[in-house]
Amino acid sequence: xxxxxxxxxxxxxxxxxxxxxxxxxxxxxxxxxxxxxxxxxxxxxxxxxxxxxxxxxxxxxxxxxxxxxxxxxxxxxxxxxxxxxxxxxxxxxxxxxxxxxxxxxxxxxxxxxxxxxxxxxxxxxxxxxxxxxxxxxxxxxxxxxxxxxxxxxxxxxxxxxxxxxxxxxxxxxxxxxxxxxxxxxxxxxxxxxxxxxxxxxxxxxxxxxxxxxxxxxxxxxxxxxxxxxxxxxxxxxxxxxxxxxxxx
Numbered sequence: 495x496x497x498x499x500x501x502x503x504x505x506x507x508x509x510x511x512x513x514x515x516x517x518x519x520x521x522x523x524x525x526x527x528x529x530x531x532x533x534x535x536x537x538x539x540x541x542x543x544x545x546x547x548x549x550x551x552x553x554x555x556x557x558x559x560x561x562x563x564x565x566x567x568x569x570x571x572x573x574x575x576x577x578x579x580x581x582x583x584x585x586x587x588x589x590x591x592x593x594x595x596x597x598x599x600x601x602x603x604x605x606x607x608x609x610x611x612x613x614x615x616x617x618x619x620x621x622x623x624x625x626x627x628x629x630x631x632x633x634x635x636x637x638x639x640x641x642x643x644x645x646x647x648x649x650x651x652x653x654x655x656x657x658x659x660x661x662x663x664x665x666x667x668x669x670x671x672x673x674x675x676x677x678x679x680x681x682x683x684x685x686x687x688x689x690x691x692x693x694x695x696x697x698x699x700x701x702x703x704x705x706x707x708x709x710x711x712x713x714x715x716x717x718x719x720x721x722x723x724x725x726x727x728x729x730x731x732x733x734x735x736x737x738x739x740x741x742x
Contacts, residue, residue, distance in 0.1 A: 519547045519557045522736050527566050527577060527670065528638045531735040534579035534670055538567065542732050565667035578670050585671050589719040592664050595657060596645065596711050600695075602652040604704045612700070614651050619696050621647060626689040642669050644692050668718065691717065 526532040543554045558575045561567040568578045580588065603611070621644060628637035645665045649658045691714040698707035 515547045515549050516553050516557050519543065519549065519554070520560060523557070523561060524566065525635050525639070526735050528642065529635050532577050532732075534577050536577040536732070536735075538575040538577070539732065540574065546733060546736060563663075565663040566670070578667055580667060580671060585668070585719070588664055588668050588671075589715060592661070592668065593712060593715055595661055595664070596649075596715065597708055599649050599652045599657060599661070600699070600704070600707050600711055602654065602657075603648075603699055604702065604707065606651070606653070608653075611651070615696055615700050618644070618647055618651075619693070622689050622692045622696065625692070629689065638669070641689070641692075642666065648695070671719075688714070688717065 523532065523538070532538075538558060540551055540554050540558075543549070543558075544551055547554070549557075558567055558569065562569045562575070566578055568576050570576060608614075621640060625637060625640040625644065628634075628640060642665050646658065646662050649661045652658070691710065694710040695707055695714065698704075698710055
């Protein structure tokens with residue numbers, strides 16, 4: 495699995511006809527996790543996935559390994575692969591780490607003197623507007639993906655690739671902790687990774703208001719940390735969650 499694929503997934507690009515089975519498997523499992531169709535602790539049985547995607551077992555293991563590297567799947571010796579289910583302590587530790595790392599991101603952006611920073615912030619604002627539109631139109635998959643990817647794209651403005659890589663894993667894994675609230679009818683302020691909170695951060699950065707930007711991000715992450723993960727259903731159907739019929 496390569497970085498081009500992961501970037502396409504995170505940017506919400508659709509599958510193409512020449513996309514490999516491995517790429518399709520990664521994308522569809524990624525979407526199912528982000529939409530909470532695959533709850534925490536769900537087992538990803540290699541044999542079932544091999545049948546669903548017409549892949550050899552080594553291909554399935556390759557994709558599961560990439561999902562594990564991205565923090566979305568836990569690989570347990572002699573048991574197999576499971577959708578990651580961070581403990582309460584791990585959740586606390588991850589959000590604490592995210593607070594520190596994302597504050598560092600903002601500090602570096604504020605200090606940056608690159609001539610295209612205004613253009614980059616405008617692009618981020620457009621991303622958040624797409625996030626808002628996806629939410630309003632009920633496109634839960636795109637909304638959740640854009641909501642998570644906002645933090646990655648913001649980190650890229652820091653110019654520190656290691657910081658980006660660390661946050662990518664943390665953002666993916668902490669997204670698993672967010673409760674699967676109904677997208678329709680719930681106020682935006684109660685939703686995880688609110689687009690309004692994202693805009694507050696961007697506006698402060700555009701105004702070069704360091705204090706407000708840091709406060710807005712800290713508040714935003716506190717709201718994200720308040721969400722809890724869903725429990726896996728005992729009679730869970732892996733095929734159904736991935737949108738695959740028995741005859742597929």
